[in-house]
Amino acid sequence: MISFDNVTKEYPDGTVAVREFSHRIDSRTACAFVGTSGSGKTTLLRMVNRMVDPTSGSVLVDGEDVAAMDPVKLRRRIGYVMQASGLLPHRTVQHNIATVLLLNGMDRRQARSRALEMMELVGLDTSLAERYPAQLSGGQQQRVGVARALAPDPNILLMDEPFGAVDPIVRRELQHEMTRIQSELAKTIIFVTHDIDEAMLIGDSVVLLRTGGQIAQAGPPEELLTNPADAFTADFVGGGSHERELTAKTVNGRTLLFDADGKPAGVLRG
Amino acid sequence: MITETLTWLTDPINVTGPTGWLQLIGQHLMYTIITLAIAAAIALPIGLYVGHTGRLRSAAVLATGLTRALPTLGLLTLFALLAGIGLVAPVIALVVLAVPSILAGAYSGLESVPRSTIDGARAQGMTEMQILTQVEVPLGIELIIGGLRSAFMQVLATAMLAAYVGNGGLGKLIFLGMKTEDYPVMLAGSLLVIVLAILCDVILALVQRAARPKGIARTA
Numbered sequence: 001m002i003s004f005d006n007v008t009k010e011y012p013d014g015t016v017a018v019r020e021f022s023h024r025i026d027s028r029t030a031c032a033f034v035g036t037s038g039s040g041k042t043t044l045l046r047m048v049n050r051m052v053d054p055t056s057g058s059v060l061v062d063g064e065d066v067a068a069m070d071p072v073k074l075r076r077r078i079g080y081v082m083q084a085s086g087l088l089p090h091r092t093v094q095h096n097i098a099t100v101l102l103l104n105g106m107d108r109r110q111a112r113s114r115a116l117e118m119m120e121l122v123g124l125d126t127s128l129a130e131r132y133p134a135q136l137s138g139g140q141q142q143r144v145g146v147a148r149a150l151a152p153d154p155n156i157l158l159m160d161e162p163f164g165a166v167d168p169i170v171r172r173e174l175q176h177e178m179t180r181i182q183s184e185l186a187k188t189i190i191f192v193t194h195d196i197d198e199a200m201l202i203g204d205s206v207v208l209l210r211t212g213g214q215i216a217q218a219g220p221p222e223e224l225l226t227n228p229a230d231a232f233t234a235d236f237v238g239g240g241s242h243e244r245e246l247t248a249k250t251v252n253g254r255t256l257l258f259d260a261d262g263k264p265a266g267v268l269r270g
Numbered sequence: 271m272i273t274e275t276l277t278w279l280t281d282p283i284n285v286t287g288p289t290g291w292l293q294l295i296g297q298h299l300m301y302t303i304i305t306l307a308i309a310a311a312i313a314l315p316i317g318l319y320v321g322h323t324g325r326l327r328s329a330a331v332l333a334t335g336l337t338r339a340l341p342t343l344g345l346l347t348l349f350a351l352l353a354g355i356g357l358v359a360p361v362i363a364l365v366v367l368a369v370p371s372i373l374a375g376a377y378s379g380l381e382s383v384p385r386s387t388i389d390g391a392r393a394q395g396m397t398e399m400q401i402l403t404q405v406e407v408p409l410g411i412e413l414i415i416g417g418l419r420s421a422f423m424q425v426l427a428t429a430m431l432a433a434y435v436g437n438g439g440l441g442k443l444i445f446l447g448m449k450t451e452d453y454p455v456m457l458a459g460s461l462l463v464i465v466l467a468i469l470c471d472v473i474l475a476l477v478q479r480a481a482r483p484k485g486i487a488r489t490a
Contacts, residue, residue, distance in 0.1 A: 051389075051392065072395050072396075073395070075392070076395030084386040086387060086390020087387075087390065088387065088405060089483075089485050090409060091485065092485070099394050100395060103396065132484065132485030
């Protein structure tokens with residue numbers, strides 16, 4: 001369980017990235033933080049592994065204040081996936097995935113075989129093990145990033161717009177891969193994104209943020225869709241602008257659903 | 271004069287004799303290496319500190335610019351007046367010459383590493399020392415060695431001045447030739463230092479290339 005307890009982050013120049021944010025994320029659930037840039041979502045995420053320390057308030061992991069923990073040890077037990085993959089360009093795929101295992105003192109042979117297991121888990125061909133990151137596609141690099149984060153089998157996974165830089169088709173693939181992995185491993189995940197569709201796909205719950213880490217609405221995706229708290233939420237999830245409204249029409253004996261533009265979106269199963 | 275120079279260069283007495291040019295090249299390289307070792311011991315830790323932390327950067331840039339502006343011959347004369355004839359004065363003067371290049375190479379090498387790579391390494395739980403030794407230095411090694419290389423070349427060229435305050439090295443031929451108006455000997459001295467410089471530079475370029483980490487896109 002991760003709890004944010006009234007956290008504020010103010011920078012020396014007076015900018016307030018996050019003001020008095022409180023929220024709780026249950027163990028083994030995925031929570032998506034969604035918002036535009038400047039909503040403080042990445043700042044909040046990075047407070048969990050102490051890449052950012054809050055100016056006031058506290059972040060608790062399983063009831064323990066992270067401020068009292070050694071940042072290096074804390075980070076080694078929390079998986080972290082970032083947008084630009086952040087892989088070490090001078091190390092092979094296998095070596096990259098084994099990074100934290102080796103930092104934790106696992107012996108080389110064991111770390112290498114664990115890395116290969118991880119490659120299979122995230123859908124990477126193990127023949128890529130000896131490649132360098134620059135020799136991989138963007139999607140493959142992100143898979144390596146996920147594999148690296150999962151290698152030490154952390155309870156918590158922090159994902160900072162992990163699929164933001166890949167093309168839409170690959171992004172969908174990665175999103176579905178992620179939901180599959182999550183259904184297998186059931187980690188506690190915080191997933192930061194500016195894409196509401198991605199947030200609703202990955203998150204068991206969604207926290208919609210306004211500027212400065214203000215919660216516009218938090219809850220399961222269906223609640224945001226069916227019961228938006230205000231115009232901001234309605235607009236963000238698209239319900240208010242009729243974007244998400246589908247119209248049913250019977251064609252050739254089957255019920256088809258049409259989107260707001262009148263394009264067929266799918267077939268209704270009865 | 272060319273023939274006289276060649277005759278001088280190939281006379282066995284001038285090659286292997288106690289003051290032959292092999293001996294002088296040995297001295298010359300020794301001065302250069304001693305200087306470089308001292309300069310690196312000073313400049314590398316500072317450069318790595320500045321590059322890793324980003325602290326004192328403007329001070330480092332300023333110090334680099336200032337020491338670069340100092341005339342080595344002036345320094346040499348000053349130190350020779352203070353320390354007397356011997357190796358101390360030229361070595362100090364040459365260290366002052368070498369430090370800026372090494373310092374700049376070290377911090378700009380670390381600065382060339384993408385911030386996101388370092389951020390990722392830190393977020394995985396690397397200590398600051400591990401980030402430095404496993405990420406920043408390997409990725410910045412080409413520029414770091416580049417700094418050492420250009421310092422080496424500058425010192426090698428300027429170590430000719432060691433002879434000015436009574437030491438050996440290839441400069442000895444130049445100053446000797448000048449005093450005795452023996453131009454072939456002067457020419458021999460200059461040819462030797464030119465060849466030596468080119469050879470050293472080629473070797474260092476190869477070292478620099480070999481140090482380039484695998485997996486990094488070839489830039490040159």
